[in-house]
Amino acid sequence: MSPFTYKNNVLCAESLALTDIARQFGTPTYVYSKASVVDNFAAYANACKAHVAHPDDALICFSVKSNSNLAILQLLSQCGSGFDIVSGGELLRVLAAGGSASKIIFSGVGKSRDEMRLALTHDILCFNVESIPELHRLNAVAAEIGKQARVSLRVNPNVDAMTHPYISTGLKESKFGVAFDDALATYRIGAALSHIDVMGIDCHIGSQLLDDAPLLEAADKLIELIDALAGEGIVIHHLDIGGGIGISYDGDQPVTVATYLEKLFAKIHAWRNGKYEGKPIKVMFEPGRSIVGNAGVLLTEVQYLKEGEAKNFAVVDAAMNDLMRPAMYQAWHGVEPVTPRTTPAVTYDVVGPVCESGDWLARSRALSIEAGDLLAIMSAGAYGMTMASNYNTRGRAAEILVDGDVAHLVRRREAPAELFALESLIR
Numbered sequence: 001m002s003p004f005t006y007k008n009n010v011l012c013a014e015s016l017a018l019t020d021i022a023r024q025f026g027t028p029t030y031v032y033s034k035a036s037v038v039d040n041f042a043a044y045a046n047a048c049k050a051h052v053a054h055p056d057d058a059l060i061c062f063s064v065k066s067n068s069n070l071a072i073l074q075l076l077s078q079c080g081s082g083f084d085i086v087s088g089g090e091l092l093r094v095l096a097a098g099g100s101a102s103k104i105i106f107s108g109v110g111k112s113r114d115e116m117r118l119a120l121t122h123d124i125l126c127f128n129v130e131s132i133p134e135l136h137r138l139n140a141v142a143a144e145i146g147k148q149a150r151v152s153l154r155v156n157p158n159v160d161a162m163t164h165p166y167i168s169t170g171l172k173e174s175k176f177g178v179a180f181d182d183a184l185a186t187y188r189i190g191a192a193l194s195h196i197d198v199m200g201i202d203c204h205i206g207s208q209l210l211d212d213a214p215l216l217e218a219a220d221k222l223i224e225l226i227d228a229l230a231g232e233g234i235v236i237h238h239l240d241i242g243g244g245i246g247i248s249y250d251g252d253q254p255v256t257v258a259t260y261l262e263k264l265f266a267k268i269h270a271w272r273n274g275k276y277e278g279k280p281i282k283v284m285f286e287p288g289r290s291i292v293g294n295a296g297v298l299l300t301e302v303q304y305l306k307e308g309e310a311k312n313f314a315v316v317d318a319a320m321n322d323l324m325r326p327a328m329y330q331a332w333h334g335v336e337p338v339t340p341r342t343t344p345a346v347t348y349d350v351v352g353p354v355c356e357s358g359d360w361l362a363r364s365r366a367l368s369i370e371a372g373d374l375l376a377i378m379s380a381g382a383y384g385m386t387m388a389s390n391y392n393t394r395g396r397a398a399e400i401l402v403d404g405d406v407a408h409l410v411r412r413r414e415a416p417a418e419l420f421a422l423e424s425l426i427r
């Protein structure tokens with residue numbers, strides 16, 4: 001159930017009116033529901049619990065790039081989550097939020113030496129390695145500081161995730177991962193390197209998958225590879241299936257997490273009776289969007305209603321720099337008036353103040369609004385604030401975490417002078 005519902009004709013986050021949040025903290029502001037984040041994580045955690053014999057046989061690693069606010073990471077860490085990071089910066093965030101390095105996995109095609117050193121120093125759980133040169137670099141860095149790097153290879157199973165091309169990552173054309181046909185040879189190289197400990201296998205075929213069929217197909221390919229590796233004496237301890245299931249933006253009906261995990265675990269249990277090298281293989285997940293996406297909205301105020309020749313525009317105080325997804329992926333987000341009116345609706349494009357034609361948040365929406373009204377841009381909890389920029393020297397939005405009727409300010413709004421505080425005049 002959505003944590004954003006109307007009470008007495010005012011849209012609320014849990015039991016707090018969004019009008020109160022706007023009055024206290026201003027707009028644009030990201031608003032997250034604590035209960036929703038906890039519930040969404042529990043959907044994965046409970047499904048894992050139902051299907052594994054021992055809690056250590058499954059690990060959910062929240063994808064930090066989907067929402068990296070410290071309070072969100074803290075909350076998930078308290079729920080028992082691990083973390084999937086893609087930079088040294090994200091590693092430091094997780095640690096600052098109280099997350100444990102022993103549950104961190106490090107993904108990404110371009111890890112620098114410094115990032116590897118940082119991650120090795122903190123003894124993270126595993127590097128998801130994406131190429132042969134990366135294996136060699138990681139081996140060298142680990143040797144320099146006298147550490148062993150635990151490694152999983154990100155294999156590209158060549159499965160079509162049937163999602164937006166920008167968030168489809170498992171095809172041959174993708175920059176991500178090692179080609180399926182090259183995987184065995186790459187594992188052999190890794191296994192022979194002195195400071196690499198081969199631990200697992202990993203894939204991530206894409207994001208916003210509404211159907212689990214491509215994920216299950218990818219699992220089959222990984223299992224096939226694990227068997228082939230066993231034939232060569234290379235033992236795999238964990239299978240990481242990558243990101244989570246998609247969410248409903250526009251009334252889409254994604255398969256539930258429970259259904260998807262039931263099918264996935266059934267497949268794994270059926271394979272070798274779920275035992276591999278005498279014990280269960282550890283199953284790992286890297287969900288982001290499905291944990292935070294529908295747990296957040298972007299709250300914005302209508303500045304002007306502008307009647308154009310061909311179109312009407314609702315100019316709001318949030319923009320593409322706050323929420324990049326529409327401009328970048330033509331993504332659809334719901335738009336809800338915080339205090340609905342009963343006057344006849346007019347069709348508007350909801351646009352921001354940024355000087356780009358691509359600066360729109362929603363197109364052709366029937367809305368009954370006036371200047372000064374508040375709108376909630378829905379499903380903005382994932383890939384919202386983390387993709388925000390300071391384009392047009394706009395300070396990034398505030399972030400609020402709502403718990404019942406209490407609003408916690410978990411990131412204050414950036415002040416204009418802070419945006420150029422790192423710059424200097426020449427003399």
Ligand SMILES: *Cc1c(COP(=O)(O)O)cnc(C)c1O
Pocket residue numbers: 063065066084107108204206207208242243244245286287288289290382
């Ligand atoms: C982005 C990403 C994820 C998270 O995907 P969601 O669709 O948000 O669950 C997981 N793994 C990797 C490697 C990613 O790049």
